[in-house]
Amino acid sequence: MPPAPPGPDEARTMTLEAFADTILPGEKRHPDDPAIAGVSEGGGAVAAGAVELLEHPSGGFADSLGSLMFMLNMHAGQYASENALQLDPALPAFVALPYEHRAALVTRLTATGHAEKAMWVGLAMFATMAFDAAAHLSTTDALAAGHPGLTLMGYAAPEPDGVWRFAQFSYGRQLAKPHPNTTATGSPA
């Protein structure tokens, strides 16, 4: 018996995950993970918490995610028709697209002149922020928990009091000649 198609909430979340995974991709959480395309090793935007960040009440997107994902799947269905792609009917249309087609559709939706560009760029910005800043979590907690984005970037941990200080910070010597017209105040003439 084929698996039951996802309910509206599950479909919304899968679609959101697929969008975030297109921006900064990651590895599948399990072999049958349709939302994540699995084109990159290690965690991507989804593992970094893109859905949690987009659903954060202070972000501004939470109330419109349902309609945005409905629109995204509508665009995906149209894109599939234009490109004669057969999509798995058990999946939301965007989720059913292979990665290269998800990326092509995101390129189209975020292109200059697209009527909905601002919304899709905003979603992509939040997906990136989940990965590079973990903005839905305390940064100290995120680092302690091995947040995939901050960890991949090599973002240094704070001192034990949760504050960043770098005792070693300088090569300690002059490494270029100053501009000959520098004034006595250190400014350009």
Added chain:
Amino acid sequence: MSSERTESTDVVVIGSGFGGAIAAYHLAAGGARVVVLERGPWLTADEFDHDFLLGKSFTRVFDFTVGDGMSVLSGNCVGGGSVVYFATMPRAPEFTFERRGSTGKRMWPASITRAALDPWYDRVSQALPVTRQSWDKIPYSGGLWAAACDHAGRTANAAPSAVDVSMCTNCNWMYAGCKFDAKRSLLLNYLPGALEHGAEIRPLHEVQQLTRNDDGGYRVHYRVVDEEDYRVLHDSGEIDAKIVILAAGTAATPVILQRSEATLGPMPYAVGRYFSGNGERLNTVLFDEDKIRDVLGLTRADGVPYEAYQIGRGPVVACWDKLDGGLPEFERYSLEQLYFPPGLGTILAQVPGEPSPSWFGVAKKEMMRTWKSWLTIFTMSEDDNEGVFGPPPETGAATRFSQQMLGHNSLQYKPTANTRRGWELSDADVKDIVERDGLGRSAPWTNDLVGAYTVHPLASCRIGDDPETSALDDRHELRGHPGIFVTDGSAVPGALTVNPALTISALAERAMSGIVQAARERGVAVRYVGGLPTGVRTSQKPVSISA
């Protein structure tokens, strides 16, 4: 929504950044009754967080507003830009004051040259203070940029700074407010000086519009902003003042005036026009750690060549080779090394060598694996003052999207061929410097998502001699509206090719004796003392506010 009573004072200052704080200090010190209305919250060092979590100081004190073709980063707190900026404080080069732009007329008033402004630069430099930086305290990222410039036969300068390096931990969190009070923001000099002389600062008070009173003074109409959700406005109120200092910031000052036009009457043509993004442009460089060691001869004490993008205090070293008055206008720029923190700009970084779009996808993620070896190079060039503000939103300077920080403004910016030429030249110059001998690879940030990007908005309500192309006379008074003065970045006529905060401040200092005189003519018991604030070590709020 009307208030039960209208307050009255001598001077209302709108905004508490450089332009507002300097005005508040001098007017209060001279004896005027001064009320400062600031749309953002009032935070001090103990409230500045090292945390990217939404709702922490990073999002409370910053505004990021997206327009059509230009996005603007600006301060949103008591102290304004001085709290969030990187405190790099060079003076503008002499040639910028002679710029003509595309209008064919000198953009600056004839009375202002670099030499004429130098005494005012001196004053601000003393008050904050601004100091020269020594190479032995330059962070790795600045050292790397200097070494790369030197390798390419270029010069590089340690730029003057308003950071007290003896107190700095090089944490690179200063855009969220400096929790060590090492950054000499306005919370440590002009604002406590104004408070000492009786000025009152009201945070979370967003001015919406001005109306004129029968006595020739002005009524300032504000709304109280919710302290957590800035989309929510509470009570309204009004304050009558004999003169008004508008210093709400380049992205807000013209909007307040636009909204006031219905009651004040026509605004000068230049209100909301001639906006400049300071010609700003960013390139991300991915350095090869081995080449840093083998070609540049750099290693840290722990043996690592660099891997230090995170360490430091923003931009500290700049290449000024193209700040040459002999070069054609629009081909002059500085190249400054920069740290751009996670959370806002990373999405715009493109992958060197990858076909567009490369701001997302597999290659972008792989690029982020090398984040510790990044360096951002910041171009400040000469744009064409091509920004124009559209109709104002219902309230505020932008339509807020998130509870804090993110919103959309009405700014339209279509870069001209002149502006694009400067950017292309600087992109090529960065590449020439950093790609020699395989040191690294560079790519500019994309302008395709949120337009161009500025942290130094300027010129939307500018001074000048020509009434057709300037909103203010050379005393910073709004043409046709006596008693309204503008002293923030919007008054600067155009791009400066360097960080503008010291120039904004020097212009405000220069304007003060004239503004005091105007206040006296309007019956305010005030004199121009000409002193400077003493300065304090610790940022504090009056007890009545923090209680």
